[in-house]
Amino acid sequence: MSLLEVKRVSRFFGGITAVKDVSFDITKGEILGLIGPNGAGKTTVFNVVNGFYPPSRGEVFFKGEQISGLKPHQICQRGLARTFQVVKPLQRMSVLDNVVASAFLRARDRKEADAIAAEVLNFTSLDEDRNVISKGLPLGKRKRLEIARALATRPDLLLLDESFAGLNPSELDESIQIIRNIKKKGITIMIIEHHMKVIMSISDRIVVLNYGEKIAEGSPLEIGRNPLVVEAYLGEAQSA
Amino acid sequence: MKKHITYIVLGLLALVPLLGLSSYMMHILILVIMWSVIGMAWNLLSGYCGQVSFGHAAFFGVGAYTAGMLYSKLGISGWWGFPASVVVVAVFALGIGYICLRLRGPYFALATLAMGVIFRIVAENLVGVTGGDLGIMLRERTWIDKTWYFYIILLVAAVTYYLVRKIIESKLGYYFVAIREDQDAAESLGINTTKYKTIALILSAVITGFAGVFYTNYMGYIDPKVVFALHDISIITIMVVMVGGVATYWGPVVGAIIMVLLAEIIRSIPKLGTAHHTLFGVLLIVIIIFLPNGIVGDFSKLKRLFGMRSPAP
Ligand SMILES: Nc1ncnc2c1ncn2[C@@H]1O[C@H](COP(=O)(O)OP(=O)(O)OP(=O)(O)O)[C@@H](O)[C@H]1O
Numbered sequence: 342m343s344l345l346e347v348k349r350v351s352r353f354f355g356g357i358t359a360v361k362d363v364s365f366d367i368t369k370g371e372i373l374g375l376i377g378p379n380g381a382g383k384t385t386v387f388n389v390v391n392g393f394y395p396p397s398r399g400e401v402f403f404k405g406e407q408i409s410g411l412k413p414h415q416i417c418q419r420g421l422a423r424t425f426q427v428v429k430p431l432q433r434m435s436v437l438d439n440v441v442a443s444a445f446l447r448a449r450d451r452k453e454a455d456a457i458a459a460e461v462l463n464f465t466s467l468d469e470d471r472n473v474i475s476k477g478l479p480l481g482k483r484k485r486l487e488i489a490r491a492l493a494t495r496p497d498l499l500l501l502d503e504s505f506a507g508l509n510p511s512e513l514d515e516s517i518q519i520i521r522n523i524k525k526k527g528i529t530i531m532i533i534e535h536h537m538k539v540i541m542s543i544s545d546r547i548v549v550l551n552y553g554e555k556i557a558e559g560s561p562l563e564i565g566r567n568p569l570v571v572e573a574y575l576g577e578a579q580s581a
Numbered sequence: 582m583k584k585h586i587t588y589i590v591l592g593l594l595a596l597v598p599l600l601g602l603s604s605y606m607m608h609i610l611i612l613v614i615m616w617s618v619i620g621m622a623w624n625l626l627s628g629y630c631g632q633v634s635f636g637h638a639a640f641f642g643v644g645a646y647t648a649g650m651l652y653s654k655l656g657i658s659g660w661w662g663f664p665a666s667v668v669v670v671a672v673f674a675l676g677i678g679y680i681c682l683r684l685r686g687p688y689f690a691l692a693t694l695a696m697g698v699i700f701r702i703v704a705e706n707l708v709g710v711t712g713g714d715l716g717i718m719l720r721e722r723t724w725i726d727k728t729w730y731f732y733i734i735l736l737v738a739a740v741t742y743y744l745v746r747k748i749i750e751s752k753l754g755y756y757f758v759a760i761r762e763d764q765d766a767a768e769s770l771g772i773n774t775t776k777y778k779t780i781a782l783i784l785s786a787v788i789t790g791f792a793g794v795f796y797t798n799y800m801g802y803i804d805p806k807v808v809f810a811l812h813d814i815s816i817i818t819i820m821v822v823m824v825g826g827v828a829t830y831w832g833p834v835v836g837a838i839i840m841v842l843l844a845e846i847i848r849s850i851p852k853l854g855t856a857h858h859t860l861f862g863v864l865l866i867v868i869i870i871f872l873p874n875g876i877v878g879d880f881s882k883l884k885r886l887f888g889m890r891s892p893a894p
């Protein structure tokens with residue numbers, strides 16, 4: 342069954358068409374990769390799905406219910422959490438307090454929120470940094486804090502926007518392991534990633550955007566062989 | 582020790598009237614406690630929740646006028662202003678919130694500043710309702726002696742302090758701070774930012790209104806220029822908290838002590854007149870530069886400055 346259905350969504354910003362007539366589904370339990378060159382509209386898709394921008398056209402359904410038009414907090418309450426490409430830690434709060442703040446969405450009291458936070462910090466190996474003020478955290482850990490915070494809201498679907506960008510190789514391995522473990526928990530994942538090796542190895546399916554349009558969809562193997570995709574990326578490499 | 586400091590301070594304060602202080606000293610103490618209350622209230626909305634208000638005089642004034650008008654229009658005791666102001670101030674706060682809370686950062690601050698001014702002008706001109714510039718005078722005061730006024734405002738302050746602590750350590754407090762730190766992140770973490778900002782505003786407004794109710798009963802006279810004042814209420818409120826320490830429990834108290842004493846000292850200097858605004862401005866600049874977290878927030882820095890170096894860890 343489809344957990345998320347994006348139906349013919351377009352999003353315009355003034356004269357710019359950031360997303361154009363994009364449709365795709367996410368099946369419960371899978372990891373869906375969303376790739377495309379810079380400015381292809383990937384983050385905009387997240388912003389529409391998570392409710393930051395209403396779609397200019399089209400609709401989004403989550404668990405069969407239309408969510409386009411709802412506010413982000415309402416969508417989060419329904420079990421859809423996200424991370425930000427440009428990390429947004431609650432800067433002057435400790436790592437622990439960041440996670441406690443989001444754990445309160447499901448917790449009835451402080452004790453329960455603390456318990457959820459402790460579990461999530463352990464899961465994302467941020468235990469040791471629990472008392473660090475998040476402003477002072479290195480980028481790799483701030484990216485992981487984004488994931489931890491999203492997990493603390495107990496989502497069914499998790500949107501990860503470039504959680505691997507800027508990580509060193511050991512951090513990269515650690516984060517990939519975390520993503521795999523999230524999947525094992527039964528949480529469905531949609532992930533935006535530029536790192537081709539990562540996306541090819543962890544995705545069950547991949548959607549490719551270029552200039553706001555979906556140009557391909559399929560298994561990693563199919564995507565790797567798709568001439569349109571190769572061209573979109575080669576084109577970017579040549580113009581760079 | 583640290584845990585009990587609140588009770589110790591409260592206990593000591595409760596004994597103060599037994600000292601037989603002069604009426605003037607009691608007056609200063611009462612003002613300090615009243616400003617602590619206003620500071621703690623402002624801190625909830627602006628310090629913790631990050632919605633910086635330049636218009637708290639609106640809530641102070643509405644509270645003051647609720648008490649005043651219960652007396653002047655209905656002929657009942659101004660003390661009924663305490664329960665009545667909860668409703669009246671909350672309704673006004675909802676209206677202000679509806680208009681201002683959709684704005685962010687400096688736009689919110691400017692909108693609240695405008696609100697404060699609008700409230701003053703309306704109060705000055707609705708002569709039939711408020712009595713206009715003539716103000717409201719309570720002809721008979723409840724007590725001549727200051728003792729009971731002292732205990733009443735002390736009770737308000739103690740309850741406020743307790744409430745703020747409870748709130749900040751609970752879900753509400755976490756949500757307030759999350760909104761201050763990043764509204765978009767908060768929203769995407771499932772926090773209904775509009776709802777919680779409104780809660781912060783109403784709590785802050787009602788407590789500030791309490792201070793206004795007290796003011797009317799204590800001073801026995803109010804007029805729009807005094808209780809809706811931009812400089813002497815809204816700006817001083819901000820200074821109390823900034824000097825003492827934004828988003829700290831004791832900051833508003835420390836700030837209130839300093840600001841009230843400073844105002845009294847400055848007032849005693851002859852021929853200074855309204856130049857005290859300039860002095861306050863200079864003080865604020867100095868604080869922002871050297872103690873951006875206020876005296877309580879930067880206490881360790883102050884200790885170092887005065888050579889009270891704590892042993893290196
Ligand atoms: N709020 C906005 N206002 C105006 N234009 C926007 C806005 N958000 C996105 N855009 C534009 O929409 C297009 C798609 O941007 P988007 O951030 O979705 O790309 P992306 O695929 O995430 O790129 P990247 O890989 O660099 O993160 C860009 O041209 C961008 O400038």
Ligand SMILES: [Mg+2]
Nearest residue numbers: 383384385426
């Ligand atoms: Mg992006």
